[in-house]
Structure formats: C-alpha cells, structure tokens
Amino acid sequence: MKKVLFAMALALAQTAWADGGMDILKSQCSSCHNLTGPAPQTLKELWARKGPDLFYAGNKYRKEWLVQWLQNPTRIRPAGEFYEDHIKPGEKHDEIDPATLKPHVSLSKDDAQAVADALMTLKPKSDLIAKEKIEEGTISKSMGEMVFDKFLGCMACHRIEPDYGGLSGPELYTAGDRLQPEYIASYIRSPQAWDPKIWMPNKHVSDMNIQKLVHYLEALSQENKNGK
Template sequence: MRLRSIVNLQKRWLTLILVCLPFAACLHASFGQERKIDSMFLELDKKYRMPEQWSALPFELEDPYKRVKNGPPLVNVIYKANVEWLSRWIANPKTVVQNAKMPNLGLDFDEIKAVIVFLGSIAEKDVPQVAWDEFLLKKEDALSEDEYDKMEKVFNAGKGVWGRARCTICHPIKGVGGNVGVGPDLGEITTKINRNWLHAWLGNTKSHFPDTMMAQYRFTDQDVRWLVEFIMRDTQFIPEEKDEEEGTAQPKVETPVLTEKEFSGLRNDAALIEKGRSVVEKARCFVCHDIKGISELMPVIERKREGLSGFEKLLYEIRCLACHRIQEKGGTYAPNLTFAGSKIKMNWEGEFLQAPDIIRPLSQQMPKFNLTEDEAKAATEYIEKSLLTKEPLPDPFKDGPPTAEIIAAGEKLFYEKGCNTCHAENITKGGGVVGPNLATVGDRLQPAYILHHLKNPQQVNPQGVEPNFGLSDEELKQLVGFLVDHVKKKEGT
C-alpha cells in the first residue's frame, strides 16, 4: 500500500511539472526578456496601418503602376499593328521603339512568322471601318489646291487638340519628351497603325486595354478625326530618311519581314498556328500580355469596374494617379493630392479641372480632359471631404484679410529672399519659371496651406527644390498676406 501511494505521488508531481513547465517558460519569455516579433509581421503592420495624418478614404485606390500585366492584350493586335511592323518589333523591339520595355526574345524568322500567324488566329473582330473624306486618304502630293486647303484646316485643328491634350507629357517623340515615362515613343507611329484603329483607340482606350495608363479623354468624334489627321501626316511621326555619304555607307544586314500578302496566304495554316502558340508559351509572353487561349497559364483577376461612379470612376478613366499621388499610390510627376482638400480652394479647382490654366513651368501643364461640370463637381466634392490633413491647418487671416501694411512688408520680403528667381508673381515684373506662377495664387491656395508650406517646404514636398528660409512667425504672416492678395483682379478695379 505504501509503495503504491509513493508511485501515485510521483505521478502527480510529474503531471504537475509537465503542465506548469510550458507556463513557466511563457512567463520567462514575457517577463524575463524582451519579446521579439518577426520582421515580416512588422512590415505587414507598417503596410496596412493608416498613418495618423491621413484621412480614411471611402474606397480603395487603384494604383495604375501596380498592374498585373504591363503589356496590352494581344487578342486583336493583328488589327492594331500591320504585319511588317510586327515582324520588325518581335525581331528586336528597341530598334523599332527607343524606349521599348519588351525584351529581345532572340527568335528566328520562322518563329516570328509562326507567332504572327498565331496572333492572327486569336483575333475576335476587325476594326470598325470609318467613313473618311476622300481627300484625306490621298497623299499630300496627290491633293489639288482646294483639297490641300481643306486638309490643312483639318490638320491644324488636330494640332490644336494634340497641344491641349499635352500628349508629349507621357509620350516621347524620337527620344524627346515623355517626362512621365509611361507612354511609348511615337516617332514612327505611322509605320505601325492605320487611321481606323487609331480612331477607335482615341475614342475609347479602355475598351481596347482596360488597364492602360493612358487617360480616356472626352474627345468628340470631330476631335478624334482632327487628331488622327494630325498624327498620320505630321513629319514628327514619320521615320526620318537617313542620308548616307558615298564611300562611308556600311553594308546593311537585311532583316526578313513578313508581308501582308504572305500573311494572307499563311493565316489559316493550322501547323503554323500551333507552332506559334508553342513559341509564345515557351517565351512566357503571357507574363506581360493577356493572350486568348493561354491566359490560364497566368490568369488575371479582372477588376469589376462597371459599377464605378463619381471620383472613383474619374480616377480610373482619366488615370489621375499616373501623374499624381494619393496616400503613397500613383506617380510623382504632378503635385501630391493626399491633402489637396486642405490646400486648394474648391471654386478654383472646379474651374481648373474643366479648363486647365498654365500655372506650372514648361511641360508640367495638366492636359485638358474635357470634363463636364458634373464630373468636375464630383472631383471637388471628393477632394474637399476626403483629401484632408487630420488636424485643420491654422489660418493667419481667419478674422479678416491682410492689411496694406502686411502686404507691403510681404512684398519686400518676397524680393529680399529672392523668391522671384523661381516664381513669377506679377505679369509686368516677370520672374522665374522653375516654380509655379503666383500671379493668382490667392485664388488657388488656402492661406492656411501657404503658411504650412512656407514653414518647411521640404516637409510638405520632399522632392521640392524650394529652400527653407527659417522665417519667423511675423515674417511668415507677412509673406502669406502678400501672396493671398494675388487674385484675379476684376475689370474696373
């Protein structure tokens, strides 16, 4: 009996030790040393934690730079690009478009031919044929004087549309321009496309490439026709003829090119279609392109955009975040909009969105997207309600406008600090063009934001070049008072 009691006691102690040991270890981990957290969880917390100064947004922002596939869908590429161009492009993209992102796949001509035939086999529908005036389809030297005059009017109207749309902000032309860096070089675009496809693309970019970075302009059909004519005829979109001096010309290595006539004869060749499919799969073209028939190798979860409305719809269609940034999503070419509601006066913003004025230097002008009044209203209402600093910014003139003495002192300070080196503040006095024009800054920016900006320009815009002058509170008030007085003067005043 005694032996059995001892054994039972030992069992109880053993059970107690097994139960308490993990608990004791846990206590030691909690109180005896600092608890370590896996770095992965810290990164996730940092990624999804809302910064204190940000406002909560009513919908999730779509970052156009985070596309699953950067290349366009290839389903109807055979109608977009002519066969000769496709041959040269697949052989070596960078010899065709200077800033091409597609790599050289090292395919031989037979493989290239098979790929083009395969691409022809997956085409769904032809490009709608547009009825063009007969004289627009003629070459320039075949036009009569009357036809030339008519064509020139259409051409010049298209040039105006091109300028207002600021196409060269995104697209370089023969290596020049394209500061945003999202569009292909258009220097030889006339060798690639036909006017019917270009008309369809400019009319509705998203129907051809839902994830395209290009904005959906609100062009009228007349605008599109004018723009097509300008692009198809202007010399900047046509390859330059290269002069070769006698005795110095190097022998050219001719690259085989598939012609339209050859393609027509091969288009239904089942063996060639299957070979092309195999080449496309092995080259992993589906990593960048959505390709009918083999997309299951790397499927894309399509975003549901049919129900978009208001500012969310505009963000997608206009691609505002290709240039602007909101809460660390989007581009950095244009001003950050995260706190635009605490910065901009909405009356000014509504007018600006419909008819952008020149306020920024050189090529940094916002395109005219032809927004309607309702679309501009939807944008300003969203900005005013959602894109705010968490705490309101202090307004030095909330109790009344600046006095004449404050304005005069601010003007003196403006020129003493050399602000006019970068900014123009008066049309007659002139000034620099590095920074925005300040002639009507009082109409555009809220006094509270101007004060916030001048206190520490780099904190507001880390990419900005404006110096921090370390101004005193009194100097800040004077300079803000001078700037808020810069408004569009009414006639007779």
C-alpha cells in the first residue's frame, strides 16, 4: 500500500514538474521554438523559424541528453536556422557569418530537468516512431563512414567530426546521444513526413542502410564521448 502511495506521489510530483517545465517553455522558449505544431507549410514560414520545432520533442530527443544540454548548450547547427540567413560570400566559398549567430540560453539543473520532463510529454508523431524497428547491431567506423559518405553523400551537409563535413545541417557526431534511434530512422526514411519544407532531401535510403546509419551514428557518438 505504502509502495502504491509512494508511486502515486512520485507520479504527481513528476506531473507537477512537467507542468512547471511547460510554463518555462511557454514563457522563455516559444519565441524561437514551435511548441504546438504544425511544422512550416510554406517557405516563408520555414525562413521565419529561429530554432528547431519542439512540438514533437518527446518523439525526438533522449531525455538525459536534454537535461545535460539545457544546462550547457553547444551549437548543433553550425549555420543556425534558417541557414541562409547566417552565411555570407567568402574568399573561396560561402562562409558562416558568426556575428549573426546567438548563443542558446542555459538553464539551472532544476529548470533543465523540468523542461526536459515537459518536452518528453510532447509526442504527436508516435505513429511514425512505431513504424520503425531498430535491430541490435554494430558497424565498424570505416564501413559506417563508407555508407554515410560515399554511398549516400550525407557528409555534404552534415559534420561527422567537429571539423569535417558540411554545415547547413545539424552536426551528427553527437546525434546518437541526442536522438532516439527510431527518430533517426524515421527522419532519414522521410524528412518531409516530419518537416515538409526542410532542406534535407529524401534519398530513398534502403531499410538495410537506415539500420547501418543508426548504428553508425550511435558508434560515432560513443567515440565522441570517449574523446577519441
């Protein structure tokens, strides 16, 4: 009985915590992040977006990562959002214009926990997540890089090391830590199912290569965390 009461109290506390987090989200985050959906349906709406949509955050992020990152945010999108607003012509090629990029606010530990709890309740895309099944498996770094780089050309827009790869998409050397594996798979399968106007194309990646990419990104994050 005591156990049941304790569990109920804990559940209530977590709900209260998430409610507090939702208050923070609404008051401090909603000017840059879309908390209610839908994703941009026109280019004009896409260009106006200042940060990633969070209305499906519970389908996307790993909670532990959110708690840590919100306390100590680092840049995930080297060219920000919308990328074309943050680049300028350079000597050899277009360059990022750092003066246009603003740092993300950081939260206290308690607020980060509350906001992460609130974000994890936002799951309107669970139907897409349910379609993905990630098989157990590993892939060598060289084979993963072959698929990512040579076969599919993902490095054109994404970094797989802090100083290697493209800049218009989010860096992927922490993606395995940041994102749920089913989300990675679903987003690769159809970026447009999540974000109809996004500048990531659908490359019609096979089921087999989707599995390989998920395993590769997880291995890459592990390596990045180990500081190799």
